[in-house]
Structure formats: C-alpha cells, structure tokens
Amino acid sequence: MNAHRLETFFSEKSRIAILIHRNPDGDALGSALAIRHFLSKWYHKRNKPVTIDIISPSLIAYFLEWLPGASEVIRFPESPERARQIIREADSLIYVDFNAPNRIDELSEELERSTVPVILIDHHREPQVEPAISYWNPEAASSAQLAWKFIKDFNETDLIDKNIAECIYTGIMTDTGSFRFRSVTPEVHRIVAELLEYGVDPDKVYSLIYHRFSLRRLQFFGHSITFRIRHLPEFRTTYMAIPAEDLVRFNIGPGETEGLVNYTLAIEGTRLGVLMIDRTRENQGKPMVRFSFRSKGNVHVDEFARKFFNGGGHHNAAGGVLYTTLDEAETYFLQKLSSLLPVLVAENEA
Ligand SMILES: [Mn+2]
Structure with a gap:
C-alpha cells in the first residue's frame, strides 16, 4: 500500500473505531494500541480533529494492562451502550487480529449493520469481510508485524516512538511463543531488530507478560498438570479437561488459563495438544466447553477445529467451542481424533 493512498483515505476520516x-x-491489543498511538500522532501533526477508540468485546487480562494506552480501551462489559454508539458513529472501522464479525459477540450485530469502509489487519484464515484496505496475510506470524507494515507504509517515521515499538514487540513476542514458532522468518527478526532500535527492553516486556503468576494461578496450573492431563502415546496426543469446579476452587479469572495448553506439547513425542475447559458458568449456566488446539508440523488443527468444533485459527494453533457438558465434549473429541490418526503417526515428523 502506498503512502499516498493511505493519506487520501485517512484524511477524510474523523471517527475511527478499532475493534479487537x-x-x-x-x-490483538498490542497491534490495536500501536495503530491508535500512530494515527493519533498522524492527525495531530496535521491539526485535524479525530476520535480514535479501541473497543474490546471483553475485559482485558491483567498482564496486558501495563501496555501503553491500555487503560483507555473501551470494554464492552463495562460500557455496552458507549461501545455500540462508537461503532454506529464511526466513519471507518479497523479490524485487528480477527476477520469475522461474529468473533466479537454482542457487538457483531452492530458490525454487520455498519456500511462504512473496513481496514483489515489480520493473519487468520478465511476472512469474512471485504476490506477497503487490507493488511491480511495468513502466513504472517502475528497481526502486529502487519500493523507495523501499515504504520511504516505512511512513510512518516518521525511519528514512530518507543510506545508504538513496545506494543508491536509485545504482539510479535506473544504470538510467536517468544520468537520460536515455524512462522518466524528472517523478516520477523528484522522487524524485531528495528523495534529494539526504538528502545524496547525485551527482558522487561517478557517479565511484564509472563512472570505475572499469582501463587493461586501457578497452583491451578500444577493441579491441572497433575490431575487433569491424559497422555495418549498411540495418538501422539496429550490433552487436559478442566472442570468448572477447578476454576472456582483456584478463582481463575479471564485470561488466566492462557498458556496452560502449551504444557501438553512439552511431552516428548506429542504432536497434538488440547485443552478443553468447562465454561458453562460464562454461558448463563448452559453447557459450553471451549477448546484450544496446539500442534506440530503438518498436523493442521485449524481444519480440525473448523470441521468438528465450530472454530478455526492457524495451522498449529486453533480454538473451538461445543455446547455440551465436559464429559460429552471429551467423548466427542476422542471420537473425532481418529480422523487425525494418519497424520499424527506419519513417520519422519518430530
Ligand atoms: Mn494474532
């Protein structure tokens, strides 16, 4: 995208809603904040009045609250009417790290009704929007690197600062398992090198995100790994099924199960790792189980999640949901697992 087209598009806008x-x-949050920081400065430089809001359909996990500007994000559960109104009055929408209106719950209706141009900044497969401006690449390791490209394409590097770099760095770090997934290319490291030149402190960012466990949360992880894990060596699969009572017992809040699924892949030989959590309490008492899938190599969990679990995502990381009890979900999962067996046990794959 050339700078002139971006300039033409944004110079006509004055109410921008960024959605995650x-x-x-x-x-999602790092990319959205970086874009908001940058665009605010871009309009300021031109003395053009603008309103730029970031709207989150749910609350923000505590380990992301430190991100520069996070406190200004509008959270739907706290101000539902305001969130709806911002979308209704927006003259442009930026979709960040998602590409289907139905991924944002109660706000989906507002999005579907909206007729204003959409800018898409995303790396998930099968987009369900027709964007006016698109930074979409399913091969990209993160949306943050696409947000970085978007920002750089304005050709106004004087507006880029440490806050922007820190937000982008956080996005890339968290979506790449700290720069180790297959999706990490030399290009990703070149971007990271640039970000460090803006003064990002890698150890600080890592600690603020990952060294944030409370004793209670760490004990929940320990409890899950000890009592809720099942290892199926013949399927090269390891999974955990977490009942609602565990979430209550350890008082596990939104975002606090993040990262638990990764321990399933730590067992040698495992090529599919699954976390299923009873989320009935979040669904007004109606049965609901959320799934996280992680995999290695050519075990493509996005297809598996889409076909059987009302979900999707990336080749090696996906999510899904079933409206059943946890026991039923586990039985169903074990039935569907056989369809992956050939690829799970294929030879010459680590
Ligand atoms: Mn992402």
Missing part, C-alpha cells in the same frame, strides 16, 4: 477479538491477547 474477544479475550484479546498480546497480539
């Missing part, structure tokens, strides 16, 4: 997905992760 439910339970925003470091990539």
Whole structure:
C-alpha cells in the first residue's frame, strides 16, 4: 500500500473505531494500541480533529494492562451502550487480529449493520469481510508485524516512538511463543531488530507478560498438570479437561488459563495438544466447553477445529467451542481424533 493512498483515505476520516477479538491477547491489543498511538500522532501533526477508540468485546487480562494506552480501551462489559454508539458513529472501522464479525459477540450485530469502509489487519484464515484496505496475510506470524507494515507504509517515521515499538514487540513476542514458532522468518527478526532500535527492553516486556503468576494461578496450573492431563502415546496426543469446579476452587479469572495448553506439547513425542475447559458458568449456566488446539508440523488443527468444533485459527494453533457438558465434549473429541490418526503417526515428523 502506498503512502499516498493511505493519506487520501485517512484524511477524510474523523471517527475511527478499532475493534479487537474477544479475550484479546498480546497480539490483538498490542497491534490495536500501536495503530491508535500512530494515527493519533498522524492527525495531530496535521491539526485535524479525530476520535480514535479501541473497543474490546471483553475485559482485558491483567498482564496486558501495563501496555501503553491500555487503560483507555473501551470494554464492552463495562460500557455496552458507549461501545455500540462508537461503532454506529464511526466513519471507518479497523479490524485487528480477527476477520469475522461474529468473533466479537454482542457487538457483531452492530458490525454487520455498519456500511462504512473496513481496514483489515489480520493473519487468520478465511476472512469474512471485504476490506477497503487490507493488511491480511495468513502466513504472517502475528497481526502486529502487519500493523507495523501499515504504520511504516505512511512513510512518516518521525511519528514512530518507543510506545508504538513496545506494543508491536509485545504482539510479535506473544504470538510467536517468544520468537520460536515455524512462522518466524528472517523478516520477523528484522522487524524485531528495528523495534529494539526504538528502545524496547525485551527482558522487561517478557517479565511484564509472563512472570505475572499469582501463587493461586501457578497452583491451578500444577493441579491441572497433575490431575487433569491424559497422555495418549498411540495418538501422539496429550490433552487436559478442566472442570468448572477447578476454576472456582483456584478463582481463575479471564485470561488466566492462557498458556496452560502449551504444557501438553512439552511431552516428548506429542504432536497434538488440547485443552478443553468447562465454561458453562460464562454461558448463563448452559453447557459450553471451549477448546484450544496446539500442534506440530503438518498436523493442521485449524481444519480440525473448523470441521468438528465450530472454530478455526492457524495451522498449529486453533480454538473451538461445543455446547455440551465436559464429559460429552471429551467423548466427542476422542471420537473425532481418529480422523487425525494418519497424520499424527506419519513417520519422519518430530
Ligand atoms: Mn494474532
């Protein structure tokens, strides 16, 4: 995208709503904040009045609250009417780290009604929007690197600062398992190198995100790993099924189960790791189980999640949901697992 087209598009806008997905992760929030910081400065430089709001469909996890500007994000559960109104009055919408209006719960209706142009900044498969401006690449390791490209394409590097760099760095770090996933290319490291030149402190960012466990949360992880894990070596699969009572017992809040699924892949030989959590309490008491899938190599969990679990995502990281009890969800999962067996046990794959 050339700078002139971006300039033409944004110079006509004065009410921009930036939208992120439910339970925003470091990539969604970091990208959205970086874009808001940058665009605010871009309009300020031109003396053009503008309103730029970030709307989150749910609350923000405590370990992301430190991100520069996070306190200004509008959270739907706290101000539902205001969130709806911002979308209704917006003259442009920026979708960040998601690409289907139905991923943002109660706000989906407002989005579907809206007729204003959409800017898409995302790396998930099968987008369900027709954007006016698109920074979409399913091969990208993170939305943050696409947000970075968007910012750089304005050709006004004097507006880029440490806050912007820190937000982008957080997005890339959290979506790449700290720069180790297959999706990490030399290009990703070149971007990270640039971000460090703006003064980002890697150890500080890592600690603010990952060294934030309370004793209670760490004990919940320990309890899950000890009592809720099942290892199926013949399927090269490891999964955990977490009953609602565990969430209550350890008082586990939104975002606090983040990262638990990764321990399933730590067992040698495992190529599919699954976390299923009873979320009935979040669904007005009606049965609901959320799934997280992680995999290695050519075990493509996005297809598996889409086909059987009302979900989707990336080749090696996806999510889904079933409206059943946890026991039923586990039985169903074990039935569907056989469809993956050939690829799970294929030879010559680590
Ligand atoms: Mn992402």
